[in-house]
Amino acid sequence: MDKTRFEAFSDGVFAVAITLLALDLTVAGPGHGSLAHQLGDRWPSFLAYVVSFFTIGIVAVNHHALFRQIARVDRVLVFCNLLLLMFVVAIPFATATMAQYLRDGGFDARLAAALYAGMFVGMSVGFFLVFWWSIRRSLLVVPLDREQARAAMLRFGVGNVVYVVAVALAFVSPIVALLLCAALAIYYVFEQTPTADAVTPT
């Protein structure tokens, strides 16, 4: 398995997915009311765009950090990584759908927000599987001992649980679920897959 090219392929997918987010940013054009009004009406699209953009961006950066720790890649890791990417690629769809329904107020808005947060659940589970498998099969450059592995997976895996909470919350308040997703993106700016150093109390 060629680790370098697999990273390049993943980077390509992240880069295209993050850019396709902007395809949902459009206005109907002349003859559909004033431009200011149209732009104002599209605020859910702009908000969703910013949240999704930073989420994918942070995931890409953490993906870089994780793969620096990984010494070699096997078939199962490749498969887990494809699972992660499959959800990343579907994020523009979930983003556009949520933006379409956010102002609806009814059950559809809740379902759309749950779909959106659900995509992040899939993505973070995929990410977690890559991390878990690389620990289990000792694919890391610096292996973690049992204690460190547990601490690392706990600390990193907490995000997965919060994304599941966001799915549940979506059925109460779509906008709060979206803001929770935004908060998680910020959380992952500071919390990446811990290295042996980071999880050892010393």
Added chain:
Amino acid sequence: MDKTRFEAFSDGVFAVAITLLALDLTVAGPGHGSLAHQLGDRWPSFLAYVVSFFTIGIVAVNHHALFRQIARVDRVLVFCNLLLLMFVVAIPFATATMAQYLRDGGFDARLAAALYAGMFVGMSVGFFLVFWWSIRRSLLVVPLDREQARAAMLRFGVGNVVYVVAVALAFVSPIVALLLCAALAIYYVFEQTPTADAVTPT
């Protein structure tokens, strides 16, 4: 010929093609029935998306594995590789078309599924040609002897034949043809272009 940049170009094409698959994931939006209903109606799109995503992903990974074995690249190899990529790039089109027609039941559904499987025939023939030419012209890092080459091509080429079977099967049952394509993606997770070691009985 610069092998590294040609690989980077191929990776770029794989990454964009795999991401464009998701452009077909859309719902009509508010005013076209409940969102749950719309999502339920689109199950062929979601199923086709997953199958196509993993197929392109596995092909990209096997492409990495094959090019690691290839020492140098000549004009004919470049041309065969472009042929492979031409079918990869057309997969989002075939996927969207099959998803549109899958629930139709009639002849159009069969034709759409045959078109879909046919794209995979083209892709796997392109892949096979790259492999065959690199053996014939001794472009491999570790050359195979005549016996090994035959065994390697037989073992790898069996997928091509099964994709042709999928095309024929599409005219009987589109959904079975789709599932056969899914099975082949899983097959190629475990079966890549064999190296000299792999095909020697010893």
Added chain:
Amino acid sequence: MDKTRFEAFSDGVFAVAITLLALDLTVAGPGHGSLAHQLGDRWPSFLAYVVSFFTIGIVAVNHHALFRQIARVDRVLVFCNLLLLMFVVAIPFATATMAQYLRDGGFDARLAAALYAGMFVGMSVGFFLVFWWSIRRSLLVVPLDREQARAAMLRFGVGNVVYVVAVALAFVSPIVALLLCAALAIYYVFEQTPTADAVTPT
């Protein structure tokens, strides 16, 4: 932080964003008047395409030049870079919107041009933040002294101010604002993030 992969990711985003610009180049097709007439009517799209293409292209090139000077990457730099990319990715949207409204003449055309120039403000502020942070945190290969840093930031930051002027100007004349953006792209062909050599009078 892996600088190489972060650069590769940024390059991917630049490459996709610059290519998506062309998605706005379309004609309605047969039955909507002569093709020559349709193409003539779309001149704002072609003009906007050229200006946006060269702007993103020059930013990508200057991004390369800046990151050559940067020795290491920290979390804040990553975040500033994502901010820069977020505006780059939105440029195709702003370009298409401006092209739609440019011939309108009224307030909408002015607002669309301001939105367009505003995207460039965001992008150049993001770029400036990356530069400023790398100086402040001594992330550069060859650090600048206080005097040099001030001179470098002044010389590079002048573009930001001119983009703000373009936003204001858009409310007077959209086409002049667009031409000012074009002039700035040409300016940045010659003016990149200065190195220690460039800003020292000697």
Added chain:
Amino acid sequence: MDKTRFEAFSDGVFAVAITLLALDLTVAGPGHGSLAHQLGDRWPSFLAYVVSFFTIGIVAVNHHALFRQIARVDRVLVFCNLLLLMFVVAIPFATATMAQYLRDGGFDARLAAALYAGMFVGMSVGFFLVFWWSIRRSLLVVPLDREQARAAMLRFGVGNVVYVVAVALAFVSPIVALLLCAALAIYYVFEQTPTADAVTPT
């Protein structure tokens, strides 16, 4: 100037542009006549897709070959390369437009084919400028002497002239112009930017 990253950026643009070609491959879907009929009606799209795909693919490969000969990159070269890429990115638009009008028969079909071939003129002129500037400014790894340079530019530049002929021919017969463009793609499979060896008679 960082040659490696500029190549990576160019590869990204080639990869995205070549993949966006396939966005024009669509059928109207159920309720618009039989699928077989719809696919048959779209033959200009399929033909144009194949020609454009191989043209961009071959240009990407020749771009690799040319940049291997180039030792360093200056601002003017970067600008010429952006010009080349600007036309490459517009090829999907020209391809879709030509495919829409090819069966029209009238003046619009001729204009669309001329636009298509014209895009290739722009691309090949951009390519030629990169080659010419790298010779003129001695940016090549192995410099050519005056005699060699003239021979190399003549041999490579002949394609530019044939593309101009294709533009003229488009006003007589759109399909012949398209076939001439296809023939040129095949020509450039065998003819790349000549090295010092290739142009020396010995």
